[in-house]
Amino acid sequence: MRRLHLYLLVFLLVITGLGIFAWKSQVLDFPILPSQRAESWRFEIRADLELDGEPAIFSTYVPQTQGLFGITDETYLSSGFGLTRTTDDLGNELAVWSVRDRSGPATLIYQADIYRFSSAMRSDNPDDLNTVLEIGNEELGATKRVALEQFVDSLEQGSADTETFLAQLINRLNAEDPQDYEELLLGNEGPSLLRKSEVAQRALRMYNIPARAVHGVELGDIDREAELYHWIEILLDGDWSAYSLEGPDTPLPENLLPLWRGVTPQMQISGAELSNLTLSFAEQSRPRISLANLNTELEDSFVGKLTFYQLPVDTQAVYRLLMLVPLGALVIVILRQVVGLKTFGTFMPVLIALAFRETELVTGLLMFSGLVAVGLFFRFYFERLKLLFVPRLSAVLTVVILIMAVASTALETVRLGMGLSIALFPIVILAMTIERMSIVWEEYGPFESIKEGLGSGLAAVIAYFVMNIWEVEHLLFTFPELLLVILALMLLFGRYTGYRLIELYRFRSLMKRKSS
Amino acid sequence: MIGLARRMKRAGLLGINARNASYQMLLNDRRRYPLVDDKVKTKRLAEEAGLAVPELYAVVAAHWQVKRFEQLLEGRERFVIKPAQGSQGNGILVIDSRMYHGWRKADGTMITDEDLHYHLVNILSGMYSLAGQPDEAMVEYRVDFDSVFDQVTYQGVPDLRVIVYRGVPAMAMLRLPTRASDGKANLHKGGVGVGIDLTTGMTCGGMLHDNPIALHPDTGHQLEGLQVPGWQNILRLSARCADLTGFGYLGVDVVLDRKRGPLILELNARPGLAIQIANRTGLELPFARIDAMDPEECSLEERLDMARQLQPEAAMESASA
Known part of the structure; x- marks a missing residue:
C-alpha cells in the first residue's frame, strides 16, 4: 500500500514535470539547448515622400502576428507626422501617417522584429468570412465583368468541384494560349503575379468560394529592396489554405510573410x-527565449508566464544558482545511499x-583545503586553551573569516577578480566542518578524519561537475518544472533498500568464505 | 558486481539502506527514541522494571554543578563519566582513583581536576551528543568486569551486543577492546567482534575492521570456543529490554560484572551491521524465521525458545567455515 502510494506520487510528479516541459519546449518554443536560436528578421518599410504644404496622408500595410510569424518591437520613424494604426474590413493592419502643412522631402519608416514560430500557433480566425464574401466585384467595369463571367463559366465547365476548379484556374492563369476574355482580364503578355492574384480572387468569389489574394514578402537572408510576392488563399473545410499562382502544384516559397489580403493597392x-x-x-x-516569451504573451499561457525570465536580471542570477541546488542534492543522495560515500555534513x-x-x-580546491587546514590548526590551538564549545566554534568561524579576508586582499593584488571568489565559500558551514573534522580527528584519529574530509571533497567535485554543465543549468533555469522529476527521483531513492557499493566491499570477506 | 549483490542478498546480508527503510523505520517508533538516546532515561526505565544496570551515582545537568562535582560523588573514586546522549562511545571517561589534585584514568594516565571539569563542560555543551544539542553528564558505577575474557581483552571493558528482533534475540556478539581501540569495545574504533552461538553462548568466528580473524590481535589468544557465563540470563535480559521499550529492532549492550552479573549498559535503536561479519551470517536469515512465527503473540519464554532454535543454521555456517 505504502509502495503503491509512493509509485503513484512519483508517477504523478514525473508526468506533471515532463508534461509541462514538453508543452513549453514543443508548443511555446522554449529552448532546450542554450545555443538554440530563433529564426528572426529585422523588417523595414520605408517611404520617401515629397510634400508641398498640403495636408497629407500616407497609409500602407504592415505585418501582423499571424500564422507562422510573430511581430514584436515595432518602431516608427516619422518626425512631425501623426501616426495611427487601423485595421481594415479584411483584418489587414495599416499604419497611417498624416501631417498638416509641411514641404520638402520626408521619410517614413516602419521597423519590426519578426519571429518564425516552429508551428503555426494562431490560426486565422475565419470570422471575417462574411465580409470576405460581401466584398464582391462591384467596382469592376462592365466589360471586365463580362470577361470574368466568361472565364468562370469556362472553368466551371472543365471542373467538378472546388479543387478541380482551383486547379483549372491556376492552369489557365499560366496558360500559353490565353483566350480573349483571359487577355482582357490579365493583360496581353506576361501577366504579373499581382494581377493573377486579383483575377484568381475575383474568379473564385464569383464561383462562391471564399478566397483572398495575399500579398507579402519572401523572407531570406537579407534583401535591401525586397519584391512583393502574391498568392491566393481559399477557405477549405474551415481552414484557409494557401496556393501558389505560378503554376499548378508549384509549392509556395518558405517563409512567406503576409502583409495584406484583398485586391487593394499596397499604399x-x-x-x-x-x-x-x-x-x-x-x-x-x-x-530562442525571446521567441518563447513572445509565444507566451500571444498564447496568454499561465504556464509559460511562470518563468524566471520575467524576473529582474539579478534575481535571475540567484535562481540560476538555486535551481542547481536540488540537482546537487540528488548527486549527494546517490553518493550516500547508493555508493555509501561518507561526507561531513x-x-x-x-x-x-x-x-x-x-x-x-x-x-577552489586549493582554497578549500587551505582554509580547512588553517581552520583545523586554530581549532586545535583553541582546544589547548580549554574553551567552551560555542565560543570555540565562534572563534574558529572568526578566524576562518579573517583568513578569507587576508587571502582575498592578497589574491586581489595578484590576480584581479580572484579576491571576490573566495568570499563565496559558505563560511558557517566551513567552520562547522572544521569543528566536526577535529572531533573525528580526536575520536577516531587523523586517518578517519582525513578520509571523511576527502570524501566531502570528492562529493563536492562530483557535484561541481554535474552542476557546472551549462546545458544542465540552462535546462533547469528554463524548465524549473524538471525539479518535479528530480523530486520524484529523490522519493524513489528514499525507498531504496539495496546494498550500497561500499557494502559490497565491506561484506566481501563473508562472500569469499561462502563461495569456497 | 550485480552478481555479488545478488549472492549477498541470498546470504541474507542486511545493508544499511534496507536496515533503515525496512526495519528501523517500520519497527521503531520515532517518539520512543529519547528512551534509548538518553541513557539517564534508559537507566531509570530499566531500574523501575527491575532490570540490572550499573548504578547511577549522579547526573551533572548544569554548569554550576561542575564545580561541586566531588560533593556529588560522595567520596567515590571509581566511576565512569558518560554523556547522556552520546553515541558510539564518544566522550566516555573511565576514572580509576583519586590522585593529588587530579585523577587516574583506567588506562593509568593522569588528568587534572581542571581537565575533568573541562570534559564535563564539553559534555554539557553538547559536543558529544547526536545533533550537538545541550546534554547532561552521567556518573555511574564502574563495572568490575568479569575475568572470563581477560585472555582476549586489551584494557577496557568487553561487552556483549544482542540484536532483538520483534522481541526475539536474533543475533549476538562479544566486543573486545584492543590496543588500537583505546580500551573501547566499539568495532569501528578497532575493537574485535566475536560471534556468539545463541543456543549455547559459545563464541564463534571473529572480526577486526570488517575482516575475519581467529586470534586477538594484542593477546594472540584464540577467539573461538569461549563460554559466555550466564548466557540464558543475558538472552532473557535482552528480550525484556525490547518489551520494555517497545522497539522492534533493538541492540542491547550488556556488560558482565564480576559480582553483579550481566548489567544493561545501554540500548541502541540503530544497531550497526558489523555483527553479521562477526557471526559470518546475514541478519535477514533469522529475521525471516522470526517473521514466520508471529512473535508478538508469544510469551517471553516461548520467544527465548525461538531464539535458541534459530541457531542451527548459523552454527552450521560457522562449522562449515
Whole structure:
C-alpha cells in the first residue's frame, strides 16, 4: 500500500514535470539547448515622400502576428507626422501617417522584429468570412465583368468541384494560349503575379468560394529592396489554405510573410508625391527565449508566464544558482545511499560545489583545503586553551573569516577578480566542518578524519561537475518544472533498500568464505 | 558486481539502506527514541522494571554543578563519566582513583581536576551528543568486569551486543577492546567482534575492521570456543529490554560484572551491521524465521525458545567455515 502510494506520487510528479516541459519546449518554443536560436528578421518599410504644404496622408500595410510569424518591437520613424494604426474590413493592419502643412522631402519608416514560430500557433480566425464574401466585384467595369463571367463559366465547365476548379484556374492563369476574355482580364503578355492574384480572387468569389489574394514578402537572408510576392488563399473545410499562382502544384516559397489580403493597392497617398517605397529585411540572430516569451504573451499561457525570465536580471542570477541546488542534492543522495560515500555534513559538498563554480575547480580546491587546514590548526590551538564549545566554534568561524579576508586582499593584488571568489565559500558551514573534522580527528584519529574530509571533497567535485554543465543549468533555469522529476527521483531513492557499493566491499570477506 | 549483490542478498546480508527503510523505520517508533538516546532515561526505565544496570551515582545537568562535582560523588573514586546522549562511545571517561589534585584514568594516565571539569563542560555543551544539542553528564558505577575474557581483552571493558528482533534475540556478539581501540569495545574504533552461538553462548568466528580473524590481535589468544557465563540470563535480559521499550529492532549492550552479573549498559535503536561479519551470517536469515512465527503473540519464554532454535543454521555456517 505504502509502495503503491509512493509509485503513484512519483508517477504523478514525473508526468506533471515532463508534461509541462514538453508543452513549453514543443508548443511555446522554449529552448532546450542554450545555443538554440530563433529564426528572426529585422523588417523595414520605408517611404520617401515629397510634400508641398498640403495636408497629407500616407497609409500602407504592415505585418501582423499571424500564422507562422510573430511581430514584436515595432518602431516608427516619422518626425512631425501623426501616426495611427487601423485595421481594415479584411483584418489587414495599416499604419497611417498624416501631417498638416509641411514641404520638402520626408521619410517614413516602419521597423519590426519578426519571429518564425516552429508551428503555426494562431490560426486565422475565419470570422471575417462574411465580409470576405460581401466584398464582391462591384467596382469592376462592365466589360471586365463580362470577361470574368466568361472565364468562370469556362472553368466551371472543365471542373467538378472546388479543387478541380482551383486547379483549372491556376492552369489557365499560366496558360500559353490565353483566350480573349483571359487577355482582357490579365493583360496581353506576361501577366504579373499581382494581377493573377486579383483575377484568381475575383474568379473564385464569383464561383462562391471564399478566397483572398495575399500579398507579402519572401523572407531570406537579407534583401535591401525586397519584391512583393502574391498568392491566393481559399477557405477549405474551415481552414484557409494557401496556393501558389505560378503554376499548378508549384509549392509556395518558405517563409512567406503576409502583409495584406484583398485586391487593394499596397499604399494610399493623398496630398503628397510618393517618390519611393521599399521593403527590406535582414536575418538576425536572436536567442530562442525571446521567441518563447513572445509565444507566451500571444498564447496568454499561465504556464509559460511562470518563468524566471520575467524576473529582474539579478534575481535571475540567484535562481540560476538555486535551481542547481536540488540537482546537487540528488548527486549527494546517490553518493550516500547508493555508493555509501561518507561526507561531513549532508549538504556541505553541494554548497562547496556552488563555490567552486565561481572559483574554478583547481583554485577552489586549493582554497578549500587551505582554509580547512588553517581552520583545523586554530581549532586545535583553541582546544589547548580549554574553551567552551560555542565560543570555540565562534572563534574558529572568526578566524576562518579573517583568513578569507587576508587571502582575498592578497589574491586581489595578484590576480584581479580572484579576491571576490573566495568570499563565496559558505563560511558557517566551513567552520562547522572544521569543528566536526577535529572531533573525528580526536575520536577516531587523523586517518578517519582525513578520509571523511576527502570524501566531502570528492562529493563536492562530483557535484561541481554535474552542476557546472551549462546545458544542465540552462535546462533547469528554463524548465524549473524538471525539479518535479528530480523530486520524484529523490522519493524513489528514499525507498531504496539495496546494498550500497561500499557494502559490497565491506561484506566481501563473508562472500569469499561462502563461495569456497 | 550485480552478481555479488545478488549472492549477498541470498546470504541474507542486511545493508544499511534496507536496515533503515525496512526495519528501523517500520519497527521503531520515532517518539520512543529519547528512551534509548538518553541513557539517564534508559537507566531509570530499566531500574523501575527491575532490570540490572550499573548504578547511577549522579547526573551533572548544569554548569554550576561542575564545580561541586566531588560533593556529588560522595567520596567515590571509581566511576565512569558518560554523556547522556552520546553515541558510539564518544566522550566516555573511565576514572580509576583519586590522585593529588587530579585523577587516574583506567588506562593509568593522569588528568587534572581542571581537565575533568573541562570534559564535563564539553559534555554539557553538547559536543558529544547526536545533533550537538545541550546534554547532561552521567556518573555511574564502574563495572568490575568479569575475568572470563581477560585472555582476549586489551584494557577496557568487553561487552556483549544482542540484536532483538520483534522481541526475539536474533543475533549476538562479544566486543573486545584492543590496543588500537583505546580500551573501547566499539568495532569501528578497532575493537574485535566475536560471534556468539545463541543456543549455547559459545563464541564463534571473529572480526577486526570488517575482516575475519581467529586470534586477538594484542593477546594472540584464540577467539573461538569461549563460554559466555550466564548466557540464558543475558538472552532473557535482552528480550525484556525490547518489551520494555517497545522497539522492534533493538541492540542491547550488556556488560558482565564480576559480582553483579550481566548489567544493561545501554540500548541502541540503530544497531550497526558489523555483527553479521562477526557471526559470518546475514541478519535477514533469522529475521525471516522470526517473521514466520508471529512473535508478538508469544510469551517471553516461548520467544527465548525461538531464539535458541534459530541457531542451527548459523552454527552450521560457522562449522562449515
